[in-house]
Amino acid sequence: MANMNTDRETLRELADEGNETALDRLADLADTADDLGELSELLDEGSMHAGFLLTRRATANGDLRELQRISDAGYEEAGNELDRLLKAPATGHQD
Numbered sequence: 001m002a003n004m005n006t007d008r009e010t011l012r013e014l015a016d017e018g019n020e021t022a023l024d025r026l027a028d029l030a031d032t033a034d035d036l037g038e039l040s041e042l043l044d045e046g047s048m049h050a051g052f053l054l055t056r057r058a059t060a061n062g063d064l065r066e067l068q069r070i071s072d073a074g075y076e077e078a079g080n081e082l083d084r085l086l087k088a089p090a091t092g093h094q095d
Contacts, residue, residue, distance in 0.1 A: 015045075024049040043073050051075025059085070 014022035
């Protein structure tokens, strides 16, 4: 790869033209850079791969609100993960 900014710009142009592979690649780059804001924007643009990456992070962190947000944005698997976590037995005692 030559200049990363040029590649990102080219990917963005391709994604804007409807290229889903370019959109997925942008999501991978955002994930690698830990750029949750960009991942969220890509999900809002319809990137299911961004939804997958965000769901993986939210599930690992047990972030129920984020899973709900991702599900509401259209990534169904986030809702499934949310349901799974909500149905899991409690691990602590509350007196």
